[in-house]
Amino acid sequence: MKISELIAKADDYIGAENRKRKSKINCLKHVLNKLRKREKKLELKFAEGRGSKEKISNELALIHAHRKKGLKLLKELKEEHKEAKINKEEKPSDESAD
Amino acid sequence: MFRRVVLLSIFAILSYGFWISPNLKQITAGVAIFLFGMLALEEGFKAFTGGLLEKILKKTTNGLWKSMSFGVVTTTLMQSSSLVSVITISFLSAGLITLASGIGIIFGANLGTTTGAWLVAGLGLKVNISAYAMPMLVFGVILVLQKPKELKGIGYILAGLGFLFLGIHYMKEGFESFREHIDLTTYAMSGFKGLLLYTLIGIAATVIMQSSHATLVLIITALASQQITYENALALAIGSNVGTTVTAIIGSISANINGKRLAAAHLVFNVVTGLVAIALIAQLVDSVDWLSERLGIASDNYTLKLAVFHTLFNLLGIALMLPFINKLGAMITKLLPEKQHEIAEPLYLNNASLELPEMALEAVRKETLNLYQYFFGIVCHGLSFRVRDIKSYLPVEDIIKSQRKPIPVNIKEEYTNKIKGLYAEIVNFIGKANENMTQDQSNEVFELRSAGRAMLESIKSTQHLHKNLSHYINNSNPYIRAEYNQIRFRLGTILRALSDMQKDPDEHRTALATLESMKIGIIEADKKFFVDMNKLIRDKHISGVMATSLMNDHSYTNIIANKLIEIASILFKSQDTEMHEIEKSLMLDEDEMAEAVAARKRSENLDSDKGSIDCEDK
Known part of the structure; x- marks a missing residue:
């Protein structure tokens, strides 16, 4: 690996905006994972007929909607991250063209 | 007094020493x-x-x-x-x-x-x-x-x-x-x-x-x-x-x-x-x-x-x-054993943590949770539940069936001994600690203070509800008895959910979705209550006095339920600020909630229709 690439990688890691986005993505993944686990637990409860079916059904509906919203947000964040990466890679070549 | 004497003696000895020896x-x-x-x-x-x-x-x-x-x-x-x-x-x-x-x-x-x-x-x-x-x-x-x-x-x-x-x-x-x-x-x-x-x-x-x-x-x-x-x-x-x-x-x-x-x-x-x-x-x-x-x-x-x-x-x-x-x-x-207090005393508030804002915030959080334990007990007893039953895995319906007799409790006394003084200590501590806190920390302690306030309000409603509830859960009229047991069931399931939420470690907790579904539950129960009550009056199953009591107690129930949700949303939210922000961004507005629930119901109906068609085919 060239030194310039190494520096770029380090810059990518250190970059505050990027780091913030990455941490947000990780957090979101964790939340989605939590929701998925809860959803599975409730589905099992629902299937076994434990507790109030209506209540469980409502919570399942909401968790499903939360996850849907979360997945959409995750997709957006990943795209933003990708775009920022592309922009960064294009920048040095633009400068060299000048 | 002793300290003053010691201080004065030290001053006197030192002054004499200074007088006789410049080296001293x-x-x-x-x-x-x-x-x-x-x-x-x-x-x-x-x-x-x-x-x-x-x-x-x-x-x-x-x-x-x-x-x-x-x-x-x-x-x-x-x-x-x-x-x-x-x-x-x-x-x-x-x-x-x-x-x-x-x-x-x-x-x-x-x-x-x-x-x-x-x-x-x-x-x-x-x-x-x-x-x-x-x-x-x-x-x-x-x-x-x-x-x-x-x-x-x-x-x-x-x-x-x-x-x-x-x-x-x-x-x-x-x-x-x-x-x-x-x-x-x-x-x-x-x-x-x-x-x-x-x-x-x-x-x-x-x-x-x-x-x-x-x-x-x-x-x-x-x-x-x-x-x-x-x-x-x-x-x-x-x-x-x-x-x-x-x-x-x-x-x-x-x-x-x-x-x-x-x-x-x-x-x-x-x-x-x-x-x-x-x-x-x-x-x-x-x-x-x-x-x-x-x-x-x-x-x-x-x-x-x-x-x-x-x-x-x-x-x-x-x-x-x-x-x-x-x-x-x-x-x-x-x-040095832990004292068993008849009157609740703060466990975590101390002057040593006042100087360190993060410590003070943690102390307030823990003390509010301590207050919550007392509050939880009072609300459970007010609804004639034993705390250990609510914290167990027994279905709430079974608990209601097994606990038909009201649990004797003096809510006013419990409130004075266990809640009022402790909450005053928390408020007092927040007032002192807030001075050195950052804006975020201040917001956090004020939120905890409002959770305490919600507990106070909720107990007052429980006190009102307790009077009629104790009277009617043993009443000879099965209809009014069923209505009050329905109130117990509604609040009992919320208390159970809160207890489960507290048991869940922070990294596995999904409080917001559970609380949102509880809010839907309150709205649906509210609609159902008036339909049921009108029918009971029409069919002359309950008297006018009973209906008035029921209506008042229904509104107390709603207050308690909403306050419980408010308290849980503060106490059991994700401790990680970033995680909490993410969870908040996933919250749904009323339309989205209604749409999500309706979509689920549609799919459940479709499944059941499909199931019945399959059965017929067989």
């Missing part, structure tokens, strides 16, 4: 400057609390060796075992570390404080440290005048070190001139009598100065100028080690029972170490000589030998007490 002025000014330096140093380190220090403490105290090393390193760096003990007490009071870890830190701090003797004996007396003190003071004061908290902190640390060096310099100079006029060695006492007397003097000096470090520096400087004998200096060092526990004991007065237990452990450790050192003084002196020879310390370099002795007997104390650390913790816990 220099020595005591040295001690005063040294102590002032320590205060500045503590102030400086406090600037880095509220984040870094707490994070390090949290990560490095989850094991005995780790906590001991932490005690050694921090005390070496800060040169103040008092600051480390006070922080440890506040951490223990806030429930962030265990008593065993706290004892480990104190053991480590005792060893860490011996580095001070090495520094003073090794460097302080040989190098003209006052030359370093001046620039340190200048740079320190310039930095203290800066606005950023961190720069101010560095300034205090620099100025503190400057004052420490200056204090040592004055003490050294003072003793050197003192030697020319008076020879204190004429008061030297040898033998066991001398050992005991000088140990007591060491204890008294440390109690007065509130710093073993200052006493030790005084002993070393006096020893360097041959004003005291080596033998007596050893006894003074033992005394200073015992006397230092007084600072921790004073610090624990405002702490909770755990803080008191830690101070007791500190006292036991230092007294045992001191007694062992007295008992084995001859062997220790021989060991010091042997070790000094190996370390290349000259046989007449008594100041360094004193540092070796100080380290050696503290190490001996740790080696002796370490195997019994858990037993010591258990013994102290037994001797």
Whole structure:
């Protein structure tokens, strides 16, 4: 690996905006994972007929909607991250063209 | 009164001393400057609390060796075992570390404080440290005048070190001139009598100065100028080690029972170490000589030998007490048991944590959870549930069926004894702690305060509801009985959900979705209630009086349910701020919630239709 690439990688890691986005993505993944686990637990409860079916059904509906919203947000964040990466890679070549 | 008398006596003795000896002025000014330096140093380190220090403490105290090393390193760096003990007490009071870890830190701090003797004996007396003190003071004061908290902190640390060096310099100079006029060695006492007397003097000096470090520096400087004998200096060092526990004991007065237990452990450790050192003084002196020879310390370099002795007997104390650390913790816990209060008292609010905003926030959070435990019990009893049943896995319907008799409870009295006073303490503490907090921390404590307020309001509604509920759940009319049991079921399921939520560790908790579904439950129950009640009136199953009571109690039920959700959304939200923000961004508005529930119902209907078609086909 060239030194310039190494520096770029380090810059990518250190970059505050990027780091913030990455941490947000990780957090979101964790939340989605939590929701998925809860959803599975409730589905099992629902299937076994434990507790109030209506209540469980409502919570399942909401968790499903939360996850849907979360997945959409995750997709957006990943795209933003990708775009920022592309922009960064294009920048040095633009400068060299000048 | 006693304190005032002591203070006045000290003033009188010092004034007389200053009058008869100008050298005493220099020595005591040295001690005063040294102590002032320590205060500045503590102030400086406090600037880095509220984040870094707490994070390090949290990560490095989850094991005995780790906590001991932490005690050694921090005390070496800060040169103040008092600051480390006070922080440890506040951490223990806030429930962030265990008593065993706290004892480990104190053991480590005792060893860490011996580095001070090495520094003073090794460097302080040989190098003209006052030359370093001046620039340190200048740079320190310039930095203290800066606005950023961190720069101010560095300034205090620099100025503190400057004052420490200056204090040592004055003490050294003072003793050197003192030697020319008076020879204190004429008061030297040898033998066991001398050992005991000088140990007591060491204890008294440390109690007065509130710093073993200052006493030790005084002993070393006096020893360097041959004003005291080596033998007596050893006894003074033992005394200073015992006397230092007084600072921790004073610090624990405002702490909770755990803080008191830690101070007791500190006292036991230092007294045992001191007694062992007295008992084995001859062997220790021989060991010091042997070790000094190996370390290349000259046989007449008594100041360094004193540092070796100080380290050696503290190490001996740790080696002796370490195997019994858990037993010591258990013994102290037994001797200082948790009081069973009829009147709830704060467990986590103490003045020690007031100075560290992050600690204060944690204390408020824990105390609000403590308040919540009492609140939870009162609401459960008000609805004729036993707390253990609600916290169990028994279906709420079964609990209602099995518990038909009302549980006798005086809600007003419970509220006065367990909620009102404790909440007042929390509000009072928040008022004081808020001064040093950041905006985010302030918002957080105000949120916790509003959770407490919601508990108060909820209890008032429970009190109103309790009257009719106790009357009607035993009523001969099965319809009204069923309606009140329905109220119990509604609130019982919310209480159960809250209990489950509390049991879930933070990293697995999905509070927001559960709370949102509860809100939908309240809206649906509200609609159903009026339909059911109209039918009961129409069919003449309940009287007009019963209907009025039911309507009032229905609105109390709604208040309690909504307040329970509000409380849970504050107390059981994700502790990680970023995670909480993400969860909040996934929350749904009313339309989205309605749409989600409707979509689920559609799919459930489709499934059941499909199921019935399959059955018909078969």
